[in-house]
Every structure is written in C-alpha cells, then in structure tokens.
Amino acid sequence: MAIKLNSKVTYLFKKREFGIFLFILILLAVFGTLEPRFFRSDNLSAILSSVGILMVVGAGQTLVIVTRNIDLSVGSTLGMAAMVMGMVARENPDFPIFGLIVIAMIVGGLCGLLNGFLVSYGKIPAIIATLGTLAIIRGAVFLVSDNVQIDPNDVPQGIINLATTSPIGIPWLLIFAFLSIILVWYVSSKTLLGKRIYAVGSNPEGAISRGLSFNKITIMVFVFVGVLAGLGGVLYTARYATINPADVGRGLEFDVISAVVIGGTNIFGGSGTALGTALGCILIGILSNGLTVVGVSPFWKACATGFLILAAVAIDNSVRKRQEQNFLLAIRNQRTVK
Amino acid sequence: MSPLLKNNPRFKVPGYLVGPILILIIAMTYGSLGSEYFLDPSSIIFNTGRYIEIGLLALALTFVIINGDIDLSVASTLAASAGVLAKLYESGVPILWCCVASIFTGLVLGLINGLIVIKFGLPSLVVTLATLALYRGLTQVILGDGVVANYPESFVGFDQRLVIGGDPGLPAPLALFIVAAIIFYYILHRSNYGLKNIMSGSNPSSSNFSGINLDRVRLLAFTLSGTVAGICAVMITSRLGSTISNVGLGLELLAITAVVLGGTDIFGGRGAISGTVVALFAIMAVREALVIQDINGQVQDAAIGLLLILTVLVPQIRSYYVEKRNRRKRFNEAQSRT
Amino acid sequence: MNKKHKALVPVLGMSLILTGVSASFMATSATAATKYKVTYIPKNLGNPYFDAIVGGFKKAGKGLGMTVKVVAPAQAGATDQIPFIEAAIQQKVDAIAISPNDANALCPTLKRAMKAGIVVLTVNGDTAASCRQASITPVDFSVLGKYLVDQTASVIDGKGDWAFLSATSTAPDQNAWLAGAKKYIDGGGQPGLKLVDTVYGDDAPEKSATEAQALLAKYPNLKAINAPTTVGIAAAAQVLSTSPLKGKVQVTGLGTPNQMRQYVKDGTVKSFSLWDPGLQGQIAANLIVEIKTKNLKPKKGTKLAYKGVGPEKWTLGKDAVIIAGPPQEFNAKNIDKFDF
Known part of the structure; x- marks a missing residue:
C-alpha cells in the first residue's frame, strides 16, 4: 500500500513540469513550422547560451522562492560581481581565469550575505530588503567603477572563451548552467538540507517548532543565489564582453523571476523544482528569439511575451490543479479499498 | 508602567509615521544646509508636481497591498491609457473625450488584472508581472515608434497652474493630491469598504467566513488602481505635452516604495493612507535634497533603497533591545523575589 | 523615553550616511572664483560616448573660466532628466547643456529655464527649436541616414540583404536616421542593397545580442547588420565573433573605438564609424561664453569661429543647428590612433 502511494507521489512529481513542457513543444512546433530556419544549430x-546565464541565476532563485522569500537584487549582484572581476582583470591582465571566477563568486556571495542578514536577523520582508539592495548595490557598482565601463579588449580571452570553447563539445557556459540546475536538484531532492529548505518554505512555524534554524537556512539560500549570480556575472562577461555599469544585469530580476514562476515554483513558497526553472528559462529564451525569427513585429513582441507568460502560467496552473485532484482521488480510492 | 499611561494619547504619533517624518525632517535640514537654493518656496511647491503621479498611484496601491495583493502593472497601465488618449486625439476626437477614454482604459485594464487573479486563482505578483509586459507591449502596438505632441494649449501644463493664490500659490497637482488623499483616507479608514479591505488582508479565511465577499473587495482594489493609473495618464500627458511609448517606465517601483516606506505591510492586513502621504513627501525631500547638490541618479536611488531598509530595520533593532531589557528586568525581579 | 531612543538611532545613522555621500560628491564640484556656472546633463552615466563629450567640455571650459558640472539620471527614460534641469534652474546656473532623452517631454522644463535667463543648448540630439537657443549635432543628422546606407554598401561591396539593429523604438536620433535611410533607399539609393528588417535592441546588451542572433537565423542571405548605436554594434559584433558566420556577415554602424577594437582586430568588423564626440563639448563651451559676453542670439546664418577647435569655423543652419564636423571611419589601419 505504502509503496503504491509512494509511486503515485513520484509520478505526480514527474508530471508537475508536464504543462510547461507541453507548452514548449507547442511553441517549438509553431516557430519551426513558420520558419524552419529557427532550428539551425x-x-x-545561441538560444541556449543566452538561456544559460538565466539558468544559473534561476537555479538559485528557485531555492530562495521555495523558502517564501524573493531576491530582486540578482541583477545588481551580477553586475557588481562582473564589474569587480572586470576591474581586477583590467589591472592585472595575467590574473588566472580560475581566480577571476572565484573573485566574482565571492563578491556575489557577499551581496547575498547582506540580503540574508537583512531578511533573517533583520526580519525585513525579502521583497522590501532586496528592493532596497537592488538600488544600493547598483549605486555601489557606479561608485566602485567610477562610472567607467570595461571594454572588450580589457577582458581576458580566457573569460570570453567560456562562452564558446569547452572540453566536451558543449561550451563551459552551458556546463555551468547544467551543473547549477543539477546541484539544486540534488540538494533539494537528495539531501537533508533540501528537505529542511522545503520544510521552512511550506510550513515556517512547523519548521521552527521542529527545531530547524530558520535564520541559518535563510542566510544559506541567499548566499547561494548570490554566489550563483556572481557566476552569472562571469558568464555575462563571457557572452557580452562589455561590462557597462548601467547595463550589466539591468532588469535581470524580471526575467529570472518570470522563468522561475513559469517553471511552476509557487511564488508563496514551499514547492518548486530545478527542472521546472530550467524549462521556464528555456521557454523565455525560445520566446525572445523565436518571435523575431518568425517575423513578429517588434512592437507586438512585448505584447506577445506578456500574453504567453500569462498563458504558460495559467496552463501550468490548471494542469497542476487537475493532477492534485487526481492525486486526492487516488488516495481516497485507496482508503475505500482498504 | 505601561507606555500608554506615560504619553498623552492625543499627541501620539503612530509608529509607522516616525520613520518617514524623521526622513522628511533630516532631508529638509540636509538640503537647506547643503544648498542655499533648496528652500526657495516657489521651487519647492513647483517641484511637487513631478511626484504627484507617483503619489496617486501609491494611494491606490495602498488598497491593493493592504489586501495582500500587489499590482506591478500600474506604470504599464498608465502607458497604455496614455497611448489610447494620444491615438484618439490624433484621430480628431475632442481632448475631453480622449481623457475620459484614457481613464476608462485604465479602469478596464485594472479590471482585467483583477479578473485574471481571481478567476484563475493565480498570485497577483505573477499576473501583474505578465501584464506589466503585456500592457507595455500594447502601448508599443498603439503608438509604434511615433510621438504624439501638439496637444491644445488649454490641455497642456496642468502642473503649472495654480488653484489658490499666485506665486507662491497652491499648484493644481498638489491640490488634486490633497483632495485625493482625503477621499482615500475616508474610504480606507472610515468606510465599510475600507474595513473589509483591511480585514480581508489581515485574515482572509476568517473574513470569508464572516460574510465578506473577498473576491469583490480585491477586484475593486485592482479596478481602483487601474482607474487611478488612467487618471495619472491624463496628468502626465498634460505635464509633458507629448506621448511616447516608454512613458512612465519604472514608476511602479517608485510607487511601491512610497507605500512600503509609509508602513503598509507588504503582506497585507495593515496600512494607512497617512503613511503613504508622508512617505511620498519624504521621498520627494530626499530626492530634491540630493539633486540640488548635484548627486547622480544611481546614488539617489541607492539612498532611497537604504532608507527603505532602515525604516523597517531600525524599529526591529529597537524592539529587540527593548525586549532584551524587559527580559532582564523580569529576570531581576524574579531573582529579587526569591 | 523610548521615543527619544527611537529618534536618535536613525538620526545618527542617516546623517552619517548622508554626509558620507555628500562628502564624496562635493569634492568634485568645488566652486572656485569662476565666471560661468554650467550644468551638462548627458543621457545617462557610465556611457563612454558621453564621457568623451564631457572631456571636451571640461577641456574647453578650463581656459574660459567655466566650471562644468555633470549630472545624470540613472536611466535614459523620457522624463528622468527633468529633476536635474529643475535643480539647475534652482541653482541659477548660467547655462544648461543637455543631451535630451526625448524631443518633446523636456520642452516645458527647458522653456522655464530660458525664461529664468539661462542659456539652453542641446548637444548631440535636439528638441523642438523653441525650447533651446542653439543645438550642436555631431554630424549632419539629415544625411546620416544616407551615410549609414552607403557605409553598409561599402562593407559588402554594394550587394546583398542587410538589416538595422537600432536602439529603442523611441530613440529620437536613431528614428530620424532610420527614416532618412528609408527615404534614401526609396529614392533609388544603393539599388544593390535590400533592407530586410529593422529590430530594436533597446540599448541593452542581452536584447541586442538576442535580436542580432535572430536576424542571423531568419535571413539566410543576410550580408550585413548595421547598428547605429554603441551598445548594439558591440553586442552584434560579439555575437558574430563567436558564430560560424563570422566574416560572412558584416557588422557595421556607429561605435566607439575602444569598445570595437577587439572586433576589428579579430576580423569580425571591417569598418565602422563615429565622429569626435568631444568636439561638441568644446563648441558648446565656447558658444556659451559667446552668448553670455556678446549677447549673441544664435540663428540661421550666424557665423562662429573658435581657434584650435576642430575645423575652427561653423555657420549655423536652419533652426540654429551647428554641425560639429564630418563622420570618421575606423578600420584596422587607423583604429589604434583613437582612444575614447
């Protein structure tokens, strides 16, 4: 009996991303039919590499949203990390690439730590705290950089290569993206820490009364998303080569949160998967490229994007509701059989 | 012993007003010390005109946020309404009817937000994130890359007109804002609807059981915020004398900042119109004090972000120490008794 | 008693922060005994193109007894510059030079500035003629549309499909150039070229790159992308430099040498153009002094002559527009001579 129920649970979890997956297939079919050149390798x-940056940051954001928080400052954090890394590279052209990546991740992690402290010990709602740090960190990017951008010829070739070269046929940028998604999947489904993160999100009072350290877990997820945003800063530099204090990572939070939400993560916490977020990122990437490829007028593009995001969320929501009904029905049936 | 007995309740400033009032005072002092031009009365009154749209949006958003919802699409709703106004005017409709149509457009778009949120049971954060893109896209479809200007003289320059007195007098936008604030104050704090609004935000399920039609309360709040966005569209068009598809870009964050700074709980159930009003003036004072001393945009944003965090953080720190002291007092009392 | 504590903490905290912020900024805006106070408002901060204009402004201002203050909003939105104009009016500066983000929305405020006796110049972009005394444009904007088409023709030998990758759909300058280009094409200019699409990268690197990539996918015969914006051209060049189509599709347009050097050297970009942005700043500084001292009323036909500044002689065109100089083409041979 217990095994049977368990298999139903895994079945449900497998199917959770079904709605969004279906939506992606439909979009691919439509774009591919209208313009076969969409499928050129x-x-x-190119779609994947622009999605890659989103995925790295989205993986971290998923865990933050699962804990009933949100990080609006990811774009500024990414910008800060990229800027500091770029300035180090500009002053020391021979700095090892690995060292630069570590610097960016540390800078990102520190920004995350600030957010984590404000939200946990400061007891400030995450949406307010990170709305504040969104502006503060962006201001800091300007102060640190003295309003001067990093030009492509100041960025080491080793960093640029991360977007194109690789050991196994896929560029480093995508390897990092997949690793981030896999890491979040592994932590959330295979480790005790993951169970705690979900417990804090789905039932904070219960989690506290069971003795889980609420503050520690909150700080941990914010540092995690900060570190990943730092990594995102490296990948941004690899992909776009110019680091402009105003442009770097501007508005990223909207895309990331859209992707996470489209991927089925509940904005009120407690549930959400890395796979869903990955699919959400892919959906956004396909949309922004595909709409231009099939020749949608630039003026209709924003409209279409907004509408499709709404449709994706609505479809996902109805699929999930149906699944939950089936699940409840299955439990009831089992009870009556017994 | 209790603090209530110590203070005369008639002169008690509500807790949520302390932060914004302090910011207001400090910013005024700082501004007038830093620049001899800051306290020029006609400039002060004149400069308020630019903040009134944010203020009106914030007043309406106060209702939405107290309900436990959020409306990120206000700025895009404003843009779409302004787009309708501009296109109608261009096709020869008298300006008065264009204004009516603009306000009606806002009403409809707000209603759509509310209906999607309620009928599909989707979180408002997600829905309005999508309509943020959708409505902005709609504006781009309506206006394309064009600019509509040459509005009649009688329509342009609403913000430079004085209602009472002359130089310095009371400018029309400020007068409108004061009237609006009083009306909103009565709706929220003195009317039946306001009570329902606060109740449904503070405890949705028990409000539902006590016979409040939650859906209708929330729908009304969304429609209100849309309508106000439509009114602001008329005001901003009159102020600028032209319409372009990026009008009002980013206003939503400024308005939400004013609401939150004014002590409205971002999770709903608590808030006051007076807080939003004072917070608006506080933000205005800070920005004007900084801009008059030639401080750039990013740093202004960062300062507002910092103040946003401090207004929530400082009371938390204070209550932590008060609690600690009380605990020690109780401990000492208990010890002396034994 | 509690209330007192409550008041003290934020007072101390905020005044500390505010004095910190002001200290770091007041240092740069020292007001020695100068004759003219001028505020220059670029579109936004951190943009190397406008930094070059500022450089020219300050260089010329130094010799003229002028302090040039530079303030800018966080975003390049239509109305974001208004508070800075208002502040300048309040400070009673002698002149405001502005690179407007919007041709119409700033008009009421600029008119107020002129009414207050302040000299108003637009630099690198214009508003309606009634809202400023004179306008300084880097090159002849009315022929720049044609120039862009001819530029595209020159990198692909006059034949093939090409597309525009512009800034935002509301950018006044780019829209004017695009309209000029279309008019030139419709009139039979460069018949071998075919303009297949116009997309907008919103001056954001991510969106510009996405749009450039989509163009590559959509048009099999695309030979060139022309991006008349510094952000767009760099993003398009970066996409192409890592694409199998590198060398087969040309990127050209308007960009700064420092940002594009990499791509010219690795063969992604044959040539692109710009002008000397600093020249506009130099002219603006000189013109302000001339208006102030000689009570000059700039209008069509007014002649200007400034020694040691670019071509040294200008004649004002229709609506008191000054054309600073000719465009400059950059390619592998000459790019190392420029640093901005």
Missing part, C-alpha cells in the same frame, strides 16, 4: 546554441 547555431540558432539553437
């Missing part, structure tokens, strides 16, 4: 790989 260089186009698909």
Whole structure:
C-alpha cells in the first residue's frame, strides 16, 4: 500500500513540469513550422547560451522562492560581481581565469550575505530588503567603477572563451548552467538540507517548532543565489564582453523571476523544482528569439511575451490543479479499498 | 508602567509615521544646509508636481497591498491609457473625450488584472508581472515608434497652474493630491469598504467566513488602481505635452516604495493612507535634497533603497533591545523575589 | 523615553550616511572664483560616448573660466532628466547643456529655464527649436541616414540583404536616421542593397545580442547588420565573433573605438564609424561664453569661429543647428590612433 502511494507521489512529481513542457513543444512546433530556419544549430546554441546565464541565476532563485522569500537584487549582484572581476582583470591582465571566477563568486556571495542578514536577523520582508539592495548595490557598482565601463579588449580571452570553447563539445557556459540546475536538484531532492529548505518554505512555524534554524537556512539560500549570480556575472562577461555599469544585469530580476514562476515554483513558497526553472528559462529564451525569427513585429513582441507568460502560467496552473485532484482521488480510492 | 499611561494619547504619533517624518525632517535640514537654493518656496511647491503621479498611484496601491495583493502593472497601465488618449486625439476626437477614454482604459485594464487573479486563482505578483509586459507591449502596438505632441494649449501644463493664490500659490497637482488623499483616507479608514479591505488582508479565511465577499473587495482594489493609473495618464500627458511609448517606465517601483516606506505591510492586513502621504513627501525631500547638490541618479536611488531598509530595520533593532531589557528586568525581579 | 531612543538611532545613522555621500560628491564640484556656472546633463552615466563629450567640455571650459558640472539620471527614460534641469534652474546656473532623452517631454522644463535667463543648448540630439537657443549635432543628422546606407554598401561591396539593429523604438536620433535611410533607399539609393528588417535592441546588451542572433537565423542571405548605436554594434559584433558566420556577415554602424577594437582586430568588423564626440563639448563651451559676453542670439546664418577647435569655423543652419564636423571611419589601419 505504502509503496503504491509512494509511486503515485513520484509520478505526480514527474508530471508537475508536464504543462510547461507541453507548452514548449507547442511553441517549438509553431516557430519551426513558420520558419524552419529557427532550428539551425547555431540558432539553437545561441538560444541556449543566452538561456544559460538565466539558468544559473534561476537555479538559485528557485531555492530562495521555495523558502517564501524573493531576491530582486540578482541583477545588481551580477553586475557588481562582473564589474569587480572586470576591474581586477583590467589591472592585472595575467590574473588566472580560475581566480577571476572565484573573485566574482565571492563578491556575489557577499551581496547575498547582506540580503540574508537583512531578511533573517533583520526580519525585513525579502521583497522590501532586496528592493532596497537592488538600488544600493547598483549605486555601489557606479561608485566602485567610477562610472567607467570595461571594454572588450580589457577582458581576458580566457573569460570570453567560456562562452564558446569547452572540453566536451558543449561550451563551459552551458556546463555551468547544467551543473547549477543539477546541484539544486540534488540538494533539494537528495539531501537533508533540501528537505529542511522545503520544510521552512511550506510550513515556517512547523519548521521552527521542529527545531530547524530558520535564520541559518535563510542566510544559506541567499548566499547561494548570490554566489550563483556572481557566476552569472562571469558568464555575462563571457557572452557580452562589455561590462557597462548601467547595463550589466539591468532588469535581470524580471526575467529570472518570470522563468522561475513559469517553471511552476509557487511564488508563496514551499514547492518548486530545478527542472521546472530550467524549462521556464528555456521557454523565455525560445520566446525572445523565436518571435523575431518568425517575423513578429517588434512592437507586438512585448505584447506577445506578456500574453504567453500569462498563458504558460495559467496552463501550468490548471494542469497542476487537475493532477492534485487526481492525486486526492487516488488516495481516497485507496482508503475505500482498504 | 505601561507606555500608554506615560504619553498623552492625543499627541501620539503612530509608529509607522516616525520613520518617514524623521526622513522628511533630516532631508529638509540636509538640503537647506547643503544648498542655499533648496528652500526657495516657489521651487519647492513647483517641484511637487513631478511626484504627484507617483503619489496617486501609491494611494491606490495602498488598497491593493493592504489586501495582500500587489499590482506591478500600474506604470504599464498608465502607458497604455496614455497611448489610447494620444491615438484618439490624433484621430480628431475632442481632448475631453480622449481623457475620459484614457481613464476608462485604465479602469478596464485594472479590471482585467483583477479578473485574471481571481478567476484563475493565480498570485497577483505573477499576473501583474505578465501584464506589466503585456500592457507595455500594447502601448508599443498603439503608438509604434511615433510621438504624439501638439496637444491644445488649454490641455497642456496642468502642473503649472495654480488653484489658490499666485506665486507662491497652491499648484493644481498638489491640490488634486490633497483632495485625493482625503477621499482615500475616508474610504480606507472610515468606510465599510475600507474595513473589509483591511480585514480581508489581515485574515482572509476568517473574513470569508464572516460574510465578506473577498473576491469583490480585491477586484475593486485592482479596478481602483487601474482607474487611478488612467487618471495619472491624463496628468502626465498634460505635464509633458507629448506621448511616447516608454512613458512612465519604472514608476511602479517608485510607487511601491512610497507605500512600503509609509508602513503598509507588504503582506497585507495593515496600512494607512497617512503613511503613504508622508512617505511620498519624504521621498520627494530626499530626492530634491540630493539633486540640488548635484548627486547622480544611481546614488539617489541607492539612498532611497537604504532608507527603505532602515525604516523597517531600525524599529526591529529597537524592539529587540527593548525586549532584551524587559527580559532582564523580569529576570531581576524574579531573582529579587526569591 | 523610548521615543527619544527611537529618534536618535536613525538620526545618527542617516546623517552619517548622508554626509558620507555628500562628502564624496562635493569634492568634485568645488566652486572656485569662476565666471560661468554650467550644468551638462548627458543621457545617462557610465556611457563612454558621453564621457568623451564631457572631456571636451571640461577641456574647453578650463581656459574660459567655466566650471562644468555633470549630472545624470540613472536611466535614459523620457522624463528622468527633468529633476536635474529643475535643480539647475534652482541653482541659477548660467547655462544648461543637455543631451535630451526625448524631443518633446523636456520642452516645458527647458522653456522655464530660458525664461529664468539661462542659456539652453542641446548637444548631440535636439528638441523642438523653441525650447533651446542653439543645438550642436555631431554630424549632419539629415544625411546620416544616407551615410549609414552607403557605409553598409561599402562593407559588402554594394550587394546583398542587410538589416538595422537600432536602439529603442523611441530613440529620437536613431528614428530620424532610420527614416532618412528609408527615404534614401526609396529614392533609388544603393539599388544593390535590400533592407530586410529593422529590430530594436533597446540599448541593452542581452536584447541586442538576442535580436542580432535572430536576424542571423531568419535571413539566410543576410550580408550585413548595421547598428547605429554603441551598445548594439558591440553586442552584434560579439555575437558574430563567436558564430560560424563570422566574416560572412558584416557588422557595421556607429561605435566607439575602444569598445570595437577587439572586433576589428579579430576580423569580425571591417569598418565602422563615429565622429569626435568631444568636439561638441568644446563648441558648446565656447558658444556659451559667446552668448553670455556678446549677447549673441544664435540663428540661421550666424557665423562662429573658435581657434584650435576642430575645423575652427561653423555657420549655423536652419533652426540654429551647428554641425560639429564630418563622420570618421575606423578600420584596422587607423583604429589604434583613437582612444575614447
């Protein structure tokens, strides 16, 4: 009996991303039919590399949203990390690439730590705290950089290569993206820490009364998303080569949160998967490229994007509701059989 | 012993007003010390005109946020309404009817937000994130890359007109804002609807059981915020004398900042119109004090972000120490008794 | 008693922070005994193109007894510059030079500035002629549309499909150039070229790159992308430099040498153009002094002559527009001579 129920649970979890997956297939079919050149390999790989940056940050954001928090400052954090890394590289052209990546991740992690402290010990609602740090960190990017951008010829070739070269046929940028998603999947489904993160999100009072350290877990997820945003800063630099204090990571929070939400993560916490977020990122990437490829007028593009995001969330929501009903029905049936 | 007995309740400033009032005073002092031009009365009154749209949006958003919802699409709703106004005017409709149509557009778009949120049971954060893109896209469809200007003289320059007196007098936008604030104050704090609004935000399920039609309360709040956005569209068009598709970009964050700074709980159930009003003036004072001393945009944003965090953080720190002291007092009392 | 504590903490905290902020900024705006106070408002901060204009402004201002203050909003939105204009009016500066983000929305405020006796110049972009005394444009904007088409023709030998990658759909300058280009094409200019699409990268690197990539995927015969914006051209060049189509599709347009050097050297970009942005700042500084001292009323036909500044002689065109100089083409041979 217990085994049977368990298999139903895993079945449900497998199917959770079904709605969004279906939506992606439909979009691919539509774009591919209207313009077969959409499926050219260089186009698909370009979509993936722009999605890669989103995925790295989205993986972290998923865990933050699962704990009933939100991080609006990811774009500024990414910008700060990229800027500091770029300035180090500009002053020391021979700095090892690995060292630069570590610097960016540490800078990102520190920004995350600030957010984590404000939210946990400061007891400030995450949406307010990170709305504040969104502006504060962006201001800091300007002060640190003295309003001067990093030009492509100041960025080491080793960093640029991360977007194109690789040991196994896929660029480093995508390897980092997949690793981030896998890491979040592994932590959330295979470790005790993951169970605690979900417990804090789905039932904070219960989690506290069971003795879980609420503050520690909150700080941990914020540092985690900060570190990943730092990594995102490296990948941004690899992909776009110019680091402009105003442009770097501007508005990223909207795309990331859209992707996470489209991926089925509940904005009120407690549930959400890395796979869903990955699919959400892919959906956004396909949309922004595909709409231009099939020749949607630039003036209709924003409209179409907004509408499709709404449709994706609505479809996902109805699929999930149906699944939950089936699940409840299955439990009831089992009870009556017994 | 209790603090209530110590203070005369008639002169007690509500807790949520302390932060904004302090910011207001400090910013005024700082501004007038830093620049001899800051306290020029006609400039002060004149400069308020630019903040009134934010203020009106914030007043309406106070209702939405107290309900436990959020409306991120206000600025895009404003843009779409302004777009309708501009296109109608261009096709020869008298300006008065264009204004009516603009306000009606806002009403409809707000209603759509509310209906999607309620009928599909989706979180408002997600829905209005999508309509933020959707409505902005709609504006781009309506206006394309064009600019509509040459509005009649009688319509342009609403913000430079004085209602009472002359130089310095009371400018029309400020007068409108004061009237609006009084009306909103009565709706929220003195009317039946306001009570329902606060109740449904503070405890949705028990309000539901006590016979409050939650859906209708929330729908009304969304419609209100849309309508106000439509009114602001008329005001901003009159102030600028032209319409372009990026009008009001980013206003939503400024308005939400004013609401939160004014002590409204971002999770709903608590808030006051007076807080929003004072917070608006506080933000205005800070920005004007900084801009008159030639401080750039990013740093202004960062300062507002910092103040946002401090207004929530400082009371938390204070209550932590008060609690600690009380605990020690109780401990000492208990010890002396034994 | 509690209330007192409550008041003290934020007072101390905030005044500390505010004095910190002001201290770091007041240092740069020292007001020695100068004759003219001028505020220059670029579109936004951190943009190397406008930094070059500022450089020219300050260089010329130094010799003229002028302090040039530079303030800018966080975003390049239509109305974001208004508070800075208002502040300048309040400070009673002698002149405001502005690179307007919007041709119409700033008009009421600029008119107020002129009414207050302040000299108003637009630099690198214009508003309606009634809202400023004179306008300084880097090159002849009315022929720049044609220039962009001819530029595209020159990198692909006059034949093939090409597309525009512009800034935002509301950018006044780019829209004017695009309209000029279309008019030139419709009139039979460069018949071998075919303009297949116009997309907008919103001056954001991510969106510009996405749009550039989509163009590559959509048009099999695309030979060139022309991006008349510094952000767009760099993003398009970066996409192409890592694409299998590198060298087969040309990127050209308007960009700064420092940002594009990499791509010219690795063969992604044959040539692109710009002008000397600093020249506009130099002219603006000189013109302000001339208006102030000689009570000059700039209008069509007014002649200007400033020694040691660019071509040294200008004649004002229709609506008191000054054309600073000719465009400059950059390619592998000459790019190392420029640093901005």
